[in-house]
Amino acid sequence: MIGKWWQEAVFYQIYPRSFKDSNDDGIGDIRGIIEKLDYIKSLGVTALWVCPFYQSPMDDQGYDISDFYKISKDYGSLEDLFQLINELHERKMRLIIDLVLNHTSDEHPWFIESKRSKDNKYRDYYIWQQGNNGKPPSNWESFFGGSVWEYDKKTDEYYMHIFSQKMPDLNWNNKEMRRDMFNMMKWWLDKGIDGFRVDAVSHLNKNWDFPNRPIPKGREYSPCYDEFSNRLGVHERIKEMTEEVFSNYDIVTVGEAGGASIVDTINYCGYHRNEFNMLITFDHCWLDVSDDITYVPEKWTYKKLHLPDLKKSLSKYQVSLYNKAWNTLFWSNHDQPRVLSHYGNDSDAFRLLSAKMLATVLYFMRGTPFIYQGEEIGMTNVYFSNISDYRDVEVFTLYRETVLKNIASKEDILDRVHKRSRDNARTPMQWDDTAYAGFSKVKPWIKVNPNYIDINVKNNLNNMDSLYYYYQKIFKIRQDTKAFIYGKYALYLEDDPNIFMYTRTYKNECYLIIVNFFKHYIHLQVPNQLVNENAFIIISNYEGQRLNTKLYLRPYEAIVYCLN
Numbered sequence: 001m002i003g004k005w006w007q008e009a010v011f012y013q014i015y016p017r018s019f020k021d022s023n024d025d026g027i028g029d030i031r032g033i034i035e036k037l038d039y040i041k042s043l044g045v046t047a048l049w050v051c052p053f054y055q056s057p058m059d060d061q062g063y064d065i066s067d068f069y070k071i072s073k074d075y076g077s078l079e080d081l082f083q084l085i086n087e088l089h090e091r092k093m094r095l096i097i098d099l100v101l102n103h104t105s106d107e108h109p110w111f112i113e114s115k116r117s118k119d120n121k122y123r124d125y126y127i128w129q130q131g132n133n134g135k136p137p138s139n140w141e142s143f144f145g146g147s148v149w150e151y152d153k154k155t156d157e158y159y160m161h162i163f164s165q166k167m168p169d170l171n172w173n174n175k176e177m178r179r180d181m182f183n184m185m186k187w188w189l190d191k192g193i194d195g196f197r198v199d200a201v202s203h204l205n206k207n208w209d210f211p212n213r214p215i216p217k218g219r220e221y222s223p224c225y226d227e228f229s230n231r232l233g234v235h236e237r238i239k240e241m242t243e244e245v246f247s248n249y250d251i252v253t254v255g256e257a258g259g260a261s262i263v264d265t266i267n268y269c270g271y272h273r274n275e276f277n278m279l280i281t282f283d284h285c286w287l288d289v290s291d292d293i294t295y296v297p298e299k300w301t302y303k304k305l306h307l308p309d310l311k312k313s314l315s316k317y318q319v320s321l322y323n324k325a326w327n328t329l330f331w332s333n334h335d336q337p338r339v340l341s342h343y344g345n346d347s348d349a350f351r352l353l354s355a356k357m358l359a360t361v362l363y364f365m366r367g368t369p370f371i372y373q374g375e376e377i378g379m380t381n382v383y384f385s386n387i388s389d390y391r392d393v394e395v396f397t398l399y400r401e402t403v404l405k406n407i408a409s410k411e412d413i414l415d416r417v418h419k420r421s422r423d424n425a426r427t428p429m430q431w432d433d434t435a436y437a438g439f440s441k442v443k444p445w446i447k448v449n450p451n452y453i454d455i456n457v458k459n460n461l462n463n464m465d466s467l468y469y470y471y472q473k474i475f476k477i478r479q480d481t482k483a484f485i486y487g488k489y490a491l492y493l494e495d496d497p498n499i500f501m502y503t504r505t506y507k508n509e510c511y512l513i514i515v516n517f518f519k520h521y522i523h524l525q526v527p528n529q530l531v532n533e534n535a536f537i538i539i540s541n542y543e544g545q546r547l548n549t550k551l552y553l554r555p556y557e558a559i560v561y562c563l564n
């Protein structure tokens, strides 16, 4: 299947709270997005994914929704959103919005009702269970740390929350609840949006036997995510959604499914599965976690990246999805550390080179590019020295479960937060070098990264060699060259620890992508069959060098050759 608009699109992800504050209350908003549409479009972007802007107590920055039909007053009004849709459509751009199905806020009227009594009409909209001799129904660990169960005194039962306590999980076995959710989806689609990014959808089906599972040494709960992730029953739910809702509209749907294997992925978004069009998975984002989970969940652990692991991970999706399903291509989002600090090098000397290398290696692959706000100007992680400067509930639960329980030192936890926290991606967008980075005229809800003086949109736009123009060039090349969209992928030098090299082939065109992933100089022997006298450079992050059987690659050097 080829030729769908979403296969040729370039998505830009916006975290509204941190993008642009239009009314100077320190919080980004919808009108702020509207102000910057021309900036985004000129990057070569054709569609936006905007993170949740619904009414919410903001325990998880809006993923905890208390009214699906209202816009949070932090972000504006429904009229603002309709204007955003219109302004996008006038620019021939599209909008997808976050659809959060797994849970609501505990302040949602359904949950308030559900808590009242065991026979309340909404009781069964959520997952309530009796305790086990004074203990929670199972020993499962929540993604945000602590138990997935929260005790409720009033009815003497526990409710399940796989994220924070303020995000009770919905019961997708309940038919009325499903019907209410389908109506909500239709309501949004009728407003003219072009699709959904479907949040945490792999968790809609749980193991209702709630078995206890082994607890790793030194820990209190069992991180047995498979009890509530990617279980086969989830596909029935998605198929029903497609039938009842999605299939009646010309839209794109992108599911988010952490931990999905290749088989799962093809089940979720295979061309003929009647589920999603694309899937967001995270295999390639977590290749530098270690198995030392003695006192913190895996995501807070760290080891050095072994490049062949990354090649294997990305290539496996490139190869297995060919002719079966369509890839998403992304390094960053609002849940990941900044890729430049994570897999690149955020020191002054190598920032620009490594950022261009990361863009080159990913965005010439097969699939639809998703780029996260600030990635195009080289924003980096932030290194706050006080826990109180952080805003993410996940950081607070980590702190509560470790430092406050005397399990780890403050310094240790802070170091982990510097490397891994989601707040790395959530500091305000750096527009210029004025106070608060031009994001707002007042103190923002989360501190600006102090490096905004150098790293900002204004500097990028004033320098033709900047990362911004490099991204613009990549997206232009993709748009002009079908081979980069639809071409077949082949990896070379699979086990080489420094070089990432692959080809894209389409009809009689062939392109060769070579990057040096690290800081040292590397002698590279290019396989003979790829070397050809007429090869020429399409894009590179240094003064280019001719293709030869012997190449000497400089730190983070990235080159794309046309071999025809």
Ligand code: GLC
Pocket: 060, 063, 064, 100, 163, 199, 200, 256, 334, 335
């Ligand atoms: C998704 C979102 C994340 C959120 C979680 C719960 O993973 O991307 O930000 O915390 O779901 O909604």
Ligand code: CA
Pocket: 021, 022, 023, 024, 025, 026, 027, 028, 029, 074
């Ligand atoms: Ca505002």
